[in-house]
Structures are given as C-alpha cells and as structure tokens.
Amino acid sequence: MASIILPRVLEVGAGAMARLPAVLQGLGCRNPLIVTDRMMAQLGYLERLRGLLAEAGMGGDVFADTLPEPTAASLEGGLAMVRDGDYDAVVALGGGSPIDSAKAIAVLGRHGGIINDYRFPRQVDEAGLPVIAIPTTAGTGSEATRFTIITDERTDEKLLCVGAAFMPVAALVDYELTVSVPPRTTADTGIDAMTHAIEAYVSRKANGYSDSQALAALRLIGPHLRRAYHDGEDRAAREAMMLGATLAGVAFCNSSVALVHGMSRPIGAFFHVPHGLSNAMLLPAVTEYSLPAASARYADCARALGFAGLDDDDARANAKLLDTLVAINDELQVPTPAGFGIDRDRFFEVRHTMAEQALASGSPGNNPRVPEAEEIVRLYEALW
Structure with a gap:
C-alpha cells in the first residue's frame, strides 16, 4: 500500500x-x-x-x-x-x-x-x-x-x-x-529534477502512483533540459522543465530518493557545493553502479527521457542512458570536484565520514543496489 x-x-x-x-x-x-x-x-x-x-x-x-x-x-x-x-x-x-x-x-x-x-x-x-x-x-x-x-x-x-x-x-x-535563471543554475537544478525522477522510479519504495509521476516528469525533462540551458528565453522549454520538476518532487515525495542524494548531501555540507551540482557530479557513476540491480527500470527511464528508442532492448537502452548522462554533464559544463575547487587532500581525508553520513541519511538503503560504507568510499574516490 x-x-x-x-x-x-x-x-x-x-x-x-x-x-x-x-x-x-x-x-x-x-x-x-x-x-x-x-x-x-x-x-x-x-x-x-x-x-x-x-x-x-x-x-x-x-x-x-x-x-x-x-x-x-x-x-x-x-x-x-x-x-x-x-x-x-x-x-x-x-x-x-x-x-x-x-x-x-x-x-x-x-x-x-x-x-x-x-x-x-x-x-x-x-x-x-x-x-x-x-x-x-x-x-x-x-x-x-x-x-x-x-x-x-x-x-x-x-x-x-x-x-x-x-x-x-x-x-x-x-x-x-524561471526565465531569468542563469545557465549554471538552470543546469544544476534541471539535473537535480532529473535525478529525483530517476531515483523515485528505481527506488525500493517505488509504487504505481510515484511511477506515473516519475515517468511523466522524465518525458518533460529529457527533451527540454538542454534547450532551457542554451536559451533561457525558450518559454516552451521553461514551462516543461517547471512542470517536470514539480512532478519529480511529487514522485520522490511519495517514493524516495536513493544513493545519489545520500552521497550528495555530505559533499554539499563539507564543501558547499550546490545540491543540484553535486547530484550532477554523482549521477553517471552512481547510475552505472546501481544499474545491474534494476536494469529494466533504468531502461524505462532511458526511454522516457528520450535517450533511447522505444524499440531498444534494456541493455542497449541502458548503454545509451550512461552515455547520455556523461554527455549532458559535458554539454552543461558540470565540473569535477577538482574543477569546482575542492582540495584533494581534504576530500580524501573526509571520504569515510561522508560515507557514514550518507548511510545515516537512510537514502542509500532505498537504492536498487544497497551499498556498504566501503563501496560508497570507493564511489567517492572514483568521482575524484
């Protein structure tokens, strides 16, 4: 229920x-x-x-x-x-x-x-x-x-x-x-919304209602995120992104977020990275880690986003999903932690603490593939 x-x-x-x-x-x-x-x-x-x-x-x-x-x-x-x-x-x-x-x-x-x-x-x-x-x-x-x-x-x-x-x-x-929102914020908040919808759909707490909202959000966000980033005056793209973000909020509120958000919050707290930006940094690597445990669900996301065709099988759809997530980060100029200005020694010094805080938030427990603390540490290291 x-x-x-x-x-x-x-x-x-x-x-x-x-x-x-x-x-x-x-x-x-x-x-x-x-x-x-x-x-x-x-x-x-x-x-x-x-x-x-x-x-x-x-x-x-x-x-x-x-x-x-x-x-x-x-x-x-x-x-x-x-x-x-x-x-x-x-x-x-x-x-x-x-x-x-x-x-x-x-x-x-x-x-x-x-x-x-x-x-x-x-x-x-x-x-x-x-x-x-x-x-x-x-x-x-x-x-x-x-x-x-x-x-x-x-x-x-x-x-x-x-x-x-x-x-x-x-x-x-x-x-x-939202028409006055600059490109950097448009990118970060838009990828945040996309992450909400994906995580709501693959979450262990997903249900029929949250699924319907998540897929509707992905269909709006996929074709319009890059358009809104490149042209803030594109009203059709702005309208689609705004409704998509709200539906993604409805989706994860009635399902949950998962590992991306669990790992994102400590990066924000320690290094003052805006929340949407730390999600964007993490989304490709965490999706790749989680994919084997929910391959059919991630493939549904790829198709809803328009990153894969309706006739692509799950394996092909998921390969396209991973490729497109990396390509979007490049196109929207999402920096690496180093590119953002985070100190490497400090990042590696607190990676175990960040992993414990991520687990304590409860979000990783909703992930299709539930990680141990050491696996989260390795994902942070790979992110660097």
Missing part, C-alpha cells in the same frame, strides 16, 4: 504567482511572513509579490536573509520574527533553499526547539504555520515534498527532516519566474 501526500492547492502555469491573495484567502490567512533571499529582491519578484498582497489589503513582512545552503543559524532571524510577530502563514519565494528555510521556520516557529530535534528518523506530522511555496527554479521540487534539509554547521552535517508538517499547503508553480 502507498500512502500519498500532496499540497492541498497546486496552481500551475504562467501567472500562477498572482493567485497568492486568493489562495491565502481560501486558507483564512491575511498576514503572511514572506521568506526569500536577496536575489528575489534584486530581480523585482519580491516587490511584485508585496504589491499583490498590498492590493488585497494583506500584510507582507519579509525575511530575506536565507542562505543558498540553509543552516540552523541562518533560520534564527526568521524564527525570531515568527516568535515575536502575529503571522498566520509563511510564503516561500525562491529556489529550494528559501523554500526549505520557510518550511523549517514554519514548524520551529510554532513548535519550538532546534532543528536537530526534528531530524530523520523522527516523523514530524504536527502542522506548523501553513506554507505557500512559490518556486523560482525548475529543480528541487521542494514545493511538493514533505522534506526539508538544513545543515547543522557545528558538525557540517545536512539534516534531513521528514513529515507531513513540511509539506506546503499550497504551491504556485509559475514558469515565468
């Missing part, structure tokens, strides 16, 4: 952001706290959002100090505002990091404690303040998931927090907000 959880409201398409006042009204909310970052202010999106709220006679206080990789400390300013204010909702505007920050602020602001109290394996189902997510990248799918990831900067560990409390009540999925 699969237990499916989704946002109560999903507004999808051009101009969806303008629905915010009506969505808040429908939830009985009038005084939201907007959680965002400085880039949204610079791009003018924050001003537009506050204008929509002001026209409807609603509040619009702002916490704009979220970090690209949120930490326990980076939440403090927003938490202080929630504790001292009279907010009845949290509006998250931005990529995965502002949305993850908003989820944590909404739960901690209502229930207290520190983020470590909420880490997996605890299931957090007690509702916080309602979150309305407005994603501005086609990537994390955080607008449609019951997860948030916050780094504990004292230990350099990314904490996974799970439960219905972290599922936004509403998501306004407006692809027009």
Whole structure:
C-alpha cells in the first residue's frame, strides 16, 4: 500500500504567482511572513509579490536573509520574527533553499526547539504555520515534498527532516519566474529534477502512483533540459522543465530518493557545493553502479527521457542512458570536484565520514543496489 501526500492547492502555469491573495484567502490567512533571499529582491519578484498582497489589503513582512545552503543559524532571524510577530502563514519565494528555510521556520516557529530535534528518523506530522511555496527554479521540487534539509554547521552535517508538517499547503508553480535563471543554475537544478525522477522510479519504495509521476516528469525533462540551458528565453522549454520538476518532487515525495542524494548531501555540507551540482557530479557513476540491480527500470527511464528508442532492448537502452548522462554533464559544463575547487587532500581525508553520513541519511538503503560504507568510499574516490 502507498500512502500519498500532496499540497492541498497546486496552481500551475504562467501567472500562477498572482493567485497568492486568493489562495491565502481560501486558507483564512491575511498576514503572511514572506521568506526569500536577496536575489528575489534584486530581480523585482519580491516587490511584485508585496504589491499583490498590498492590493488585497494583506500584510507582507519579509525575511530575506536565507542562505543558498540553509543552516540552523541562518533560520534564527526568521524564527525570531515568527516568535515575536502575529503571522498566520509563511510564503516561500525562491529556489529550494528559501523554500526549505520557510518550511523549517514554519514548524520551529510554532513548535519550538532546534532543528536537530526534528531530524530523520523522527516523523514530524504536527502542522506548523501553513506554507505557500512559490518556486523560482525548475529543480528541487521542494514545493511538493514533505522534506526539508538544513545543515547543522557545528558538525557540517545536512539534516534531513521528514513529515507531513513540511509539506506546503499550497504551491504556485509559475514558469515565468524561471526565465531569468542563469545557465549554471538552470543546469544544476534541471539535473537535480532529473535525478529525483530517476531515483523515485528505481527506488525500493517505488509504487504505481510515484511511477506515473516519475515517468511523466522524465518525458518533460529529457527533451527540454538542454534547450532551457542554451536559451533561457525558450518559454516552451521553461514551462516543461517547471512542470517536470514539480512532478519529480511529487514522485520522490511519495517514493524516495536513493544513493545519489545520500552521497550528495555530505559533499554539499563539507564543501558547499550546490545540491543540484553535486547530484550532477554523482549521477553517471552512481547510475552505472546501481544499474545491474534494476536494469529494466533504468531502461524505462532511458526511454522516457528520450535517450533511447522505444524499440531498444534494456541493455542497449541502458548503454545509451550512461552515455547520455556523461554527455549532458559535458554539454552543461558540470565540473569535477577538482574543477569546482575542492582540495584533494581534504576530500580524501573526509571520504569515510561522508560515507557514514550518507548511510545515516537512510537514502542509500532505498537504492536498487544497497551499498556498504566501503563501496560508497570507493564511489567517492572514483568521482575524484
């Protein structure tokens, strides 16, 4: 049996952001706290959002100090505002990091404690303040998931927090907000979304519902990722990627992620590599490692992505999948860890710790081929 959880409201398409006042009204909310970052202010999106709220006679206080990789400390300013204010909702505007920050602020602001109290394996189902997510990248799918990831900067560990409390009540999925996203971020977030859909489909927790969403996401992402990267003004590609990212979020929220994500989080925590970029670095090698345990499923992914033909047998489809994943990383200029600027000695020094943290996250246990710690260490070494 699969237990499916989704946002109560999903507004999808051009101009969806303008629905915010009506969505808040429908939830009985009038005084939201907007959680965002400085880039949204610079791009003018924050001003537009506050204008929509002001026209409807609603509040619009702002916490704009979220970090690209949120930490326990980076939440403090927003938490202080929630504790001292009279907010009845949290509006998250931005990529995965502002949305993850908003989820944590909404739960901690209502229930207290520190983020470590909420880490997996605890299931957090007690509702916080309602979150309305407005994603501005086609990537994390955080607008449609019951997860948030916050780094504990004292230990350099990314904490996974799970439960219905972290599922936004509403998501306004407006692809027009992604047209200004630069190529590097388009690539990283797009490969992140592709990874979500692939891992959801090959996961040991996959089910009929998550399969349908994962395959739909892959059919959208495969033909449009490179188009959006090369031409940010390609609205058809932007629209397909945005919907694909949300469907991939729905897929892995109701299945799981697997080994790529398990290994990716420690790289992000230790070396401050953006999450989508560390996924991209890992995806070809981890797919090759995992393939023998789920050959038919990976072949389905290759065909859905359009990397293989419908008449290709599984072996041929999977060979094309591996070749295309490597080719996409080349075309989208995904750097190696060395190319990113990571120090080799430090990387090798912490590889065993990273492997233990990856296993502790639980994600590798959902992989079709479940690794031992030493196998993860070898994959990190091969990645270098």
